[in-house]
Amino acid sequence: MVETTLIDWSRAQFALTACYHWVFVPLTLGLAVIMAVMETIYVVRKDEFWKKASQFWMKIFGINFAVGIATGLILEFEFGTNWSNYSWFVGDIFGAPLAIEGIIAFFMEATFVAVMFFGWDKVSRKFHLASTWLTGIGATISAFWILVANGWMQHPVGMEFNPDTVRNEMVDFWAVVTNPVAVTKFFHSVLSGWMTGAIVVIGISCWYLLRKRETRFALASIRVAAAVGIIGTFAVMFTGDRSGVHVARYQPMKLAAAEGLMDGGRRAPFSIVPGIEIPGMLSILATHDIDGYVPGINDLLDGYTDPDGNEHLSAEAKMYKGETALRAFRVYRKIKDKAPKAAAEVKKVLDGNMEYFGYGYIKDRNELVPNIWLVYWPFRIMVGLGGFLLLFMVTVLFFERRGKIADMKWLQRVALLSIPLVYLAGQAGWVVAEVGRQPWAIQDLLPVNAAISSLSAGAVKTTFFIFVAVFTLFLAIELNIMFKAIRKGPGVDEGQ
Amino acid sequence: MFTYEFLQNYWWFIVALLGGLLVFLLFVQGANAMILLMGADEREKQLMVNSTGRKWEFTFTTLVTFGGAFFASFPLFYSTSFGGAYWVWVLILVTFVLQAVSYEFQNRTGNIIGRTAFRVFLALNGFLAPLLIGTAVGTFFTGSDFTVNKAAAGDSLMPVISSWGNGWHGLEAVANLWNVSFGLMVVGLAVCLGLMYMINNIDDEALVQKMRRRLVVSGVVFLVFFLNTAAGLLTMDGFAVAEDGTVYMERYKYLHNFLQMPAVLAVFLAGTVLVLWGLAGTVACRNFRRGIWPAGAGTVLVVMAVLMVAGYNGTAYYPSTADLQSSLTIANSCSSEFTLRTMAYVSFVIPFVLAYIVFAWRAMDRRPLTSEELENTEHKY
Numbered sequence: 001m002v003e004t005t006l007i008d009w010s011r012a013q014f015a016l017t018a019c020y021h022w023v024f025v026p027l028t029l030g031l032a033v034i035m036a037v038m039e040t041i042y043v044v045r046k047d048e049f050w051k052k053a054s055q056f057w058m059k060i061f062g063i064n065f066a067v068g069i070a071t072g073l074i075l076e077f078e079f080g081t082n083w084s085n086y087s088w089f090v091g092d093i094f095g096a097p098l099a100i101e102g103i104i105a106f107f108m109e110a111t112f113v114a115v116m117f118f119g120w121d122k123v124s125r126k127f128h129l130a131s132t133w134l135t136g137i138g139a140t141i142s143a144f145w146i147l148v149a150n151g152w153m154q155h156p157v158g159m160e161f162n163p164d165t166v167r168n169e170m171v172d173f174w175a176v177v178t179n180p181v182a183v184t185k186f187f188h189s190v191l192s193g194w195m196t197g198a199i200v201v202i203g204i205s206c207w208y209l210l211r212k213r214e215t216r217f218a219l220a221s222i223r224v225a226a227a228v229g230i231i232g233t234f235a236v237m238f239t240g241d242r243s244g245v246h247v248a249r250y251q252p253m254k255l256a257a258a259e260g261l262m263d264g265g266r267r268a269p270f271s272i273v274p275g276i277e278i279p280g281m282l283s284i285l286a287t288h289d290i291d292g293y294v295p296g297i298n299d300l301l302d303g304y305t306d307p308d309g310n311e312h313l314s315a316e317a318k319m320y321k322g323e324t325a326l327r328a329f330r331v332y333r334k335i336k337d338k339a340p341k342a343a344a345e346v347k348k349v350l351d352g353n354m355e356y357f358g359y360g361y362i363k364d365r366n367e368l369v370p371n372i373w374l375v376y377w378p379f380r381i382m383v384g385l386g387g388f389l390l391l392f393m394v395t396v397l398f399f400e401r402r403g404k405i406a407d408m409k410w411l412q413r414v415a416l417l418s419i420p421l422v423y424l425a426g427q428a429g430w431v432v433a434e435v436g437r438q439p440w441a442i443q444d445l446l447p448v449n450a451a452i453s454s455l456s457a458g459a460v461k462t463t464f465f466i467f468v469a470v471f472t473l474f475l476a477i478e479l480n481i482m483f484k485a486i487r488k489g490p491g492v493d494e495g496q
Numbered sequence: 497m498f499t500y501e502f503l504q505n506y507w508w509f510i511v512a513l514l515g516g517l518l519v520f521l522l523f524v525q526g527a528n529a530m531i532l533l534m535g536a537d538e539r540e541k542q543l544m545v546n547s548t549g550r551k552w553e554f555t556f557t558t559l560v561t562f563g564g565a566f567f568a569s570f571p572l573f574y575s576t577s578f579g580g581a582y583w584v585w586v587l588i589l590v591t592f593v594l595q596a597v598s599y600e601f602q603n604r605t606g607n608i609i610g611r612t613a614f615r616v617f618l619a620l621n622g623f624l625a626p627l628l629i630g631t632a633v634g635t636f637f638t639g640s641d642f643t644v645n646k647a648a649a650g651d652s653l654m655p656v657i658s659s660w661g662n663g664w665h666g667l668e669a670v671a672n673l674w675n676v677s678f679g680l681m682v683v684g685l686a687v688c689l690g691l692m693y694m695i696n697n698i699d700d701e702a703l704v705q706k707m708r709r710r711l712v713v714s715g716v717v718f719l720v721f722f723l724n725t726a727a728g729l730l731t732m733d734g735f736a737v738a739e740d741g742t743v744y745m746e747r748y749k750y751l752h753n754f755l756q757m758p759a760v761l762a763v764f765l766a767g768t769v770l771v772l773w774g775l776a777g778t779v780a781c782r783n784f785r786r787g788i789w790p791a792g793a794g795t796v797l798v799v800m801a802v803l804m805v806a807g808y809n810g811t812a813y814y815p816s817t818a819d820l821q822s823s824l825t826i827a828n829s830c831s832s833e834f835t836l837r838t839m840a841y842v843s844f845v846i847p848f849v850l851a852y853i854v855f856a857w858r859a860m861d862r863r864p865l866t867s868e869e870l871e872n873t874e875h876k877y
Contacts, residue, residue, distance in 0.1 A: 080585070096839055
């Protein structure tokens with residue numbers, strides 16, 4: 001039997017790597033756009049100030065970039081090292097986006113990031129500018145393919161189970177690529193990166209304003225970052241709304257857990273915090289209709305009939321069908337060579353219950369409910385901070401347009417405070433997305449206990465702590481280097 | 497035209513090509529293995545670090561793409577080897593992670609653990625990564641202790657398909673001296689390539705002459721392990737696959753593969769000649785700086801030939817010593833026909849990718865690196 005501790009340590013290791021990776025990636029995505037815009041202004045106006053400004057943000061980009069690559073490497077290979085069954089069971093679909101990411105995106109990033117850092121005196125101005133944009137475009141394409149893979153884990157489409165090879169096989173690549181969950185997730189994640197980049201740039205610039213130094217540089221950086229940030233923030237809000245509808249449709253248990261909604265119905269309320277609710281708001285968010293029906297956790301476990309008359313099975317019924325599918329699969333494997341006709345009949349049983357195959361690995365209906373606390377609170381943190389950051393961006397843009405920001409100390413302090421908050425919001429968002437999907441590695445198809453590698457819990461525990469030590473050390477070093485570089489400043493203002 | 501069998505072979509070719517490019521790009525690691533041994537002063541060390549510091553992302557990216565391509569085209573290898581030979585792969589990854597940050601951080605104010613620590617990380621990665629990758633590839637010929645049972649997926653309590661037979665999880669590969677010889681050969685080759693790359697890329701006569709002298713030693717070490725490994729490969733028993741998919745042991749299997757696939761033998765021999773040309777030319781001729789190019793091209797060809805011998809001509813490329821019939825072959829471990837075909841269309845962009853890499857590389861390396869350039873550069877390591 002698969003050890004529970006092995007599953008927990010494997011999940012912890014993957015979560016650790018993913019969380020660290022998402023500390024570095026959003027800043028890469030956001031800064032890439034901001035420094036490319038600045039360099040474009042330099043090439044158009046031929047003003048050395050903008051070159052120096054973009055070079056300063058490139059320095060911050062470079063310090064951050066390397067650790068993002070390092071954690072990304074571990075993340076990719078952990079699918080094999082810690083989730084080997086997963087790698088075989090869905091590798092036929094899941095491997096393709098990762099390979100395409102490598103071939104198309106990573107090489108673009110690797111080639112042009114070197115030109116961007118070292119090519120100022122080696123290539124023409126326009127070639128250098130193109131390289132800076134291509135570095136950012138490469139990072140964005142990379143994000144697209146990995147989010148296609150992640151979107152597929154949330155809402156698997158375009159595949160069929162093949163009992164002969166014992167895996168799911170891709171039958172529709174286009175369906176995988178245009179999976180609505182993946183497309184929404186891509187824009188939501190990448191544009192949240194723009195938001196992160198913008199808030200970091202605004203925060204650091206405001207620190208200079210508070211110190212009354214680098215004023216021209218700070219104001220120019222705020223101008224560019226605010227424009228990028230406002231686009232990012234509104235787009236994150238819009239895609240967040242789309243995401244809510246998708247979760248309600250494809251992962252209703254995640255939504256119910258995120259709301260702590262035990263019993264659903266029409267005009268479902270949105271919980272601000274326990275005890276304070278907005279009536280009907282959840283129905284609006286989930287279905288765009290105040291009378292929309294939203295099932296609760298008990299409905300999903302006990303089974304329910306929706307207002308359209310569609311019956312939804314109880315957890316026990318799904319588990320029974322899952323066991324039937326697994327049994328049919330075992331019989332099919334035994335007789336397929338000896339008695340092909342009988343095997344064909346058994347395969348019909350398997351096909352008829354295949355939708356619930358993953359439920360065959362579930363032993364207790366309560367396993368189907370994710371950790372409510374760990375989904376409910378991060379959801380509030382993400383939405384709450386998202387709202388605050390939207391307000392903040394609008395305020396910054398408003399006062400920046402009026403040329404007043406240099407004198408507004410309170411806003412400069414809020415800007416500084418917003419830096420950790422934007423990271424907190426991003427991390428919370430991924431906790432909601434990934435913890436909310438539990439116990440599934442792939443929604444309704446493969447639970448984590450069937451996705452695991454055959455390792456000892458001790459081995460994974462050891463590597464977990466190795467990664468904790470390495471990543472934490474790198475984060476500490478990165479922050480220290482970054483703080484020192486910021487303190488030194490770009491030195492581009494006149495008289496400095 | 498694109499039959500399933502063709503696509504399987506095509507993808508093994510792509511994996512072999514990526515493997516060849518990866519070993520060539522290990523010149524970054526080979527050069528790093530020399531930083532602490534060769535740089536007489538800080539100026540020389542900086543030249544060495546900055547020379548490969550502008551290329552390390554290519555090695556890193558090729559490693560990631562190699563992994564991604566293996567995942568997409570041969571997922572059973574991905575799940576069996578990575579999940580089974582756990583410690584070997586984790587060690588390889590950790591050394592690459594240490595390398596990834598070491599370039600950027602080593603010369604920055606506030607790097608906490610000091611410049612030397614990051615250079616030790618680079619040197620560690622420089623030696624261990626080729627050694628471990630080489631040793632792991634050695635098991636493609638000597639086998640590993642694993643079993644694959646796809647029917648296990650039907651067991652709701654223990655549904656894991658691939659299992660490793662011992663608690664060493666891949667580290668036991670070092671118990672086979674031929675695997676170690678394979679690993680040391682790759683270390684030797686990486687060091688030679690690293691030295692030849694720097695000889696071509698750095699404009700500093702004293703340092704370059706020192707590298708030429710070092711190349712004699714590392715060239716001899718490489719050749720000793722190369723001959724030992726090649727002799728072992730040509731005389732060992734191999735894991736053959738019958739028409740019905742049954743795996744059995746065949747005497748001199750890999751020698752037979754070379755003889756039965758003359759094109760692969762020609763690629764292997766051409767690659768070997770190119771590597772020797774690069775090495776001998778750089779050692780013998782004081783004005784010959786471009787040895788990295790014939791040696792690099794030769795490396796790609798030799799590695800491709802070796803991987804083709806491992807997988808083509810009815811051979812199990814990832815054999816199991818625990819259960820012969822669990823061995824992985826191109827046919828039993830690959831993705832579906834639909835996925836291989838889709839990925840084949842994607843692979844058509846590879847020439848375009850290679851073209852822009854060559855274009856950018858040439859633009860950046862038009863002039864060799866000098867100390868003066870480093871003094872006047874904002875972004876340096």
